[in-house]
Amino acid sequence: MSKTRVVITGLGATTPLGGDVTSTWEGLLAGRSGARRLTDEWVQNLAVQIAAPVAVEPTEVIERVKARRLDRTAQLAVVAAREAWADSGLEDSGLDKERLGVAVASGIGGLHTTLSNYDALQQNPRRVSPLAIPMLMPNSSAAYVSLELGAKAGVHTPVSACASGNEAIWLGLDQIRLGRADVVVAGGAEGAIMALPLAAFGMMQALSKRNDDPERASRPWDVDRDGFLLGEGAGILILESYEHAKARGAKIYAELAGAGISADGHDIAQPDPTGSGARRAMERALSEGDLTPADIFHINAHATSTPQGDIAESLAIRQALGKEADHAVATAPKSMIGHLLGGAGAVESVATVLALKNRVSPPTINVDKLDDEIDLDVATEQRKLPDGDIAALNNSFGFGGHNAAIAFKTL
Amino acid sequence: MASTEEIRSSLAEIVNEIAGIPVEDVQLDKSFTDDLDVDSLSMVEVVVAAEEKFDVKIPDDEVKNLKTVGDAVAFIERAQNG
Numbered sequence: 001m002s003k004t005r006v007v008i009t010g011l012g013a014t015t016p017l018g019g020d021v022t023s024t025w026e027g028l029l030a031g032r033s034g035a036r037r038l039t040d041e042w043v044q045n046l047a048v049q050i051a052a053p054v055a056v057e058p059t060e061v062i063e064r065v066k067a068r069r070l071d072r073t074a075q076l077a078v079v080a081a082r083e084a085w086a087d088s089g090l091e092d093s094g095l096d097k098e099r100l101g102v103a104v105a106s107g108i109g110g111l112h113t114t115l116s117n118y119d120a121l122q123q124n125p126r127r128v129s130p131l132a133i134p135m136l137m138p139n140s141s142a143a144y145v146s147l148e149l150g151a152k153a154g155v156h157t158p159v160s161a162c163a164s165g166n167e168a169i170w171l172g173l174d175q176i177r178l179g180r181a182d183v184v185v186a187g188g189a190e191g192a193i194m195a196l197p198l199a200a201f202g203m204m205q206a207l208s209k210r211n212d213d214p215e216r217a218s219r220p221w222d223v224d225r226d227g228f229l230l231g232e233g234a235g236i237l238i239l240e241s242y243e244h245a246k247a248r249g250a251k252i253y254a255e256l257a258g259a260g261i262s263a264d265g266h267d268i269a270q271p272d273p274t275g276s277g278a279r280r281a282m283e284r285a286l287s288e289g290d291l292t293p294a295d296i297f298h299i300n301a302h303a304t305s306t307p308q309g310d311i312a313e314s315l316a317i318r319q320a321l322g323k324e325a326d327h328a329v330a331t332a333p334k335s336m337i338g339h340l341l342g343g344a345g346a347v348e349s350v351a352t353v354l355a356l357k358n359r360v361s362p363p364t365i366n367v368d369k370l371d372d373e374i375d376l377d378v379a380t381e382q383r384k385l386p387d388g389d390i391a392a393l394n395n396s397f398g399f400g401g402h403n404a405a406i407a408f409k410t411l
Numbered sequence: 412m413a414s415t416e417e418i419r420s421s422l423a424e425i426v427n428e429i430a431g432i433p434v435e436d437v438q439l440d441k442s443f444t445d446d447l448d449v450d451s452l453s454m455v456e457v458v459v460a461a462e463e464k465f466d467v468k469i470p471d472d473e474v475k476n477l478k479t480v481g482d483a484v485a486f487i488e489r490a491q492n493g
Binding site (some may be wrong): 063064065068126127129130131 | 429430431452455456459462
């Protein structure tokens with residue numbers, strides 16, 4: 001049975017580099033950092049006081065009354081979904097909304113709502129918002145995106161920590177290939193720059209402590225990396241069956257060739273040091289996409305800037321691609337936007353699609369001295385990608401041993 | 412003691428903050444649900460905000476009787492005087 005071909009026909013993003021796709025992409029190409037030292041009162045007694053907040057506050061974009069009914073994570077998701085939807089031109093296409101699905105992930109869910117309502121509860125139980133539950137539930141972002149667009153096929157929320165965004169794309173791809181939808185609005189969002197996550201990730205020793213040099217804190221693959229930088233934002237991709245897109249004359253960015261999921265079965269927080277789980281995810285993405293390692297010219301790595309994780313991924317890429325990894329440019333957007341948790345895979349998929357479409361890999365910043373154990377072709381400047389049919393991988397891995405790799409190709 | 416108009420005006424600000432209804436639309440004869448399109452969860456928020464603003468108690472059982480802005484203003488007046 002031949003697989004249904006699925007293509008990308010719309011993109012949306014709100015990130016530490018900009019409130020939309022264009023500004024984000026320009027920031028990535030320019031090698032700009034979205035990191036800064038936080039000045040809020042609540043940060044003063046924390047060990048880690050740096051993060052990469054979104055460049056444009058979602059409340060500046062979403063109508064006031066609507067915004068107050070959405071957790072920050074859902075606000076970010078809605079901003080990105082609106083942009084992707086408008087970009088796709090689907091609104092006026094006559095699409096049957098019963099054939100429109102949603103898969104929008106989050107790693108944590110509505111944490112702002114959870115914490116602010118817990119504070120309210122301590123003062124007076126009647127101050128707890130009657131909207132607290134629909135705002136804090138992990139499926140809130142997906143649900144509000146579906147309400148916004150009137151989507152009436154399945155509405156899904158994969159939760160796999162930092163692999164969530166990619167898992168949403170994997171899930172959306174399957175919905176179209178299984179004939180359950182013609183279009184799926186897929187991606188992820190996270191707005192979790194708050195004291196609790198900064199303290200908790202900090203206690204795990206997962207975060208960079210470069211408080212005095214925030215723009216240099218996230219340094220994937222550099223020998224002096226000391227942890228990730230917490231970011232926030234959302235990315236949304238419109239997945240559409242090729243037949244449907246072609247029939248309506250849609251603008252097509254790239255083909256979503258395949259997606260691979262695997263589990264480490266190793267540890268709740270540490271990556272499998274052999275990289276075998278990540279390797280299997282990439283291999284599955286390639287085989288499902290009828291691709292071989294020779295097709296891959298760009299790798300958007302998970303590369304969070306943690307000491308162990310970056311090495312395990314490098315090993316995994318070498319195992320999955322072998323010698324063909326020599327001609328694949330590796331790039332780490334987290335060096336600029338930080339780690340968007342449930343939004344990471346989605347925003348970086350947007351970046352991967354644009355890298356293929358524009359045939360250029362964005363740089364990785366802060367690689368002053370490449371770690372000897374990183375056996376990848378790391379681009380510290382923009383790198384032109386070759387003409388002809390080429391493909392790219394986007395990796396995301398999450399606490400719990402979740403691995404999700406997505407393969408895109410030019411079309 | 413606040414006048415009827417002062418209570419209506421303050422209540423209108425609360426309804427505007429929570430549901431986005433223009434303050435000038437929040438008049439005594441208007442129904443919260445039918446005229447102002449305030450849904451049930453927003454109504455709960457309005458009630459709690461009004462309790463704090465006017466320093467009164469509005470029991471949950473009473474909320475269903477507050478169909479119009481005038482009903483709410485009258486209840487608040489009685490509660491403040493009681």
